[in-house]
Amino acid sequence: MKRSIVHLSWSLPGFAVLITIWWLVTNASDGMATLFSPEQAFISLWVMFHQGLLIQNIIVSLSRVAIGLGFALLIGVPIGLMIGCSAVLERITMPAMQFLRMVSPISWMPIAVMMLGIGDHSIWFLLAFAAVWPIILNTASGVKQLPPGWTMLAKSLSATPVEWLWYIVVPAVRIHVLTGIRLSIGVLWIVLVPCEMLGVNSGLGYAILDARDRLDYPALMAVIITIGFIGFVMDWLSRILISHTRH
Numbered sequence: 001m002k003r004s005i006v007h008l009s010w011s012l013p014g015f016a017v018l019i020t021i022w023w024l025v026t027n028a029s030d031g032m033a034t035l036f037s038p039e040q041a042f043i044s045l046w047v048m049f050h051q052g053l054l055i056q057n058i059i060v061s062l063s064r065v066a067i068g069l070g071f072a073l074l075i076g077v078p079i080g081l082m083i084g085c086s087a088v089l090e091r092i093t094m095p096a097m098q099f100l101r102m103v104s105p106i107s108w109m110p111i112a113v114m115m116l117g118i119g120d121h122s123i124w125f126l127l128a129f130a131a132v133w134p135i136i137l138n139t140a141s142g143v144k145q146l147p148p149g150w151t152m153l154a155k156s157l158s159a160t161p162v163e164w165l166w167y168i169v170v171p172a173v174r175i176h177v178l179t180g181i182r183l184s185i186g187v188l189w190i191v192l193v194p195c196e197m198l199g200v201n202s203g204l205g206y207a208i209l210d211a212r213d214r215l216d217y218p219a220l221m222a223v224i225i226t227i228g229f230i231g232f233v234m235d236w237l238s239r240i241l242i243s244h245t246r247h
Contacts, residue, residue, distance in 0.1 A: 084143025
């Protein structure tokens with residue numbers, strides 16, 4: 001944990017430079033650009049935080065991400081294990097999955113709304129669709145990288161298929177699954193914002209639209225800062241988890 005905090009401290013100068021550039025750009029010109037300045041955004045962030053609405057939207061967004069990721073894990077890990085264990089199944093299914101993976105999850109929005117309606121169900125579907133592919137591919141890659149000697153050892157000990165899967169395969173692919181989760185979280189967090197502009201009345205994506213409609217541009221920037229900060233923290237925690245699991 002100490003090493004992770006030290007590594008995190010190295011990012012502070014980069015953030016300082018970023019904020020400085022932001023301040024220079026927004027204050028170098030007159031007019032509406034000053035509404036997007038850092039000082040206005042952080043004041044608005046402080047006010048929104050104490051009002052409580054921002055926290056409520058954060059909780060809603062994180063819960064949607066958790067549910068979407070949960071569905072992606074329930075679907076992606078078993079499929080990844082099967083593909084990794086069967087070269088024939090990989091040849092049959094991989095082209096179709098690569099085709100689907102290249103379709104932007106956002107393009108499924110009209111179909112999701114028509115079939116599941118406006119609300120959380122369509123958002124969960126879109127998030128799960130976005131997150132499932134890194135999990136499938138990384139899980140399958142982990143199974144294929146399994147040392148042959150481990151499988152031979154399991155056979156020599158007369159291990160059943162279930163025992164081989166549970167005691168040999170699952171521990172071997174944990175890092176790969178966690179890597180898939182980290183990649184999925186990055187995709188989920190990007191897809192979440194446009195999904196929450198899909199006729200719902202809560203979440204960070206909705207908060208951006210609400211601030212825009214009220215012409216409250218400092219609040220809009222405050223929400224953008226919040227989205228970036230939470231995404232950064234989730235990725236940082238994912239890297240810590242992967243590092244601790246590896247050691």
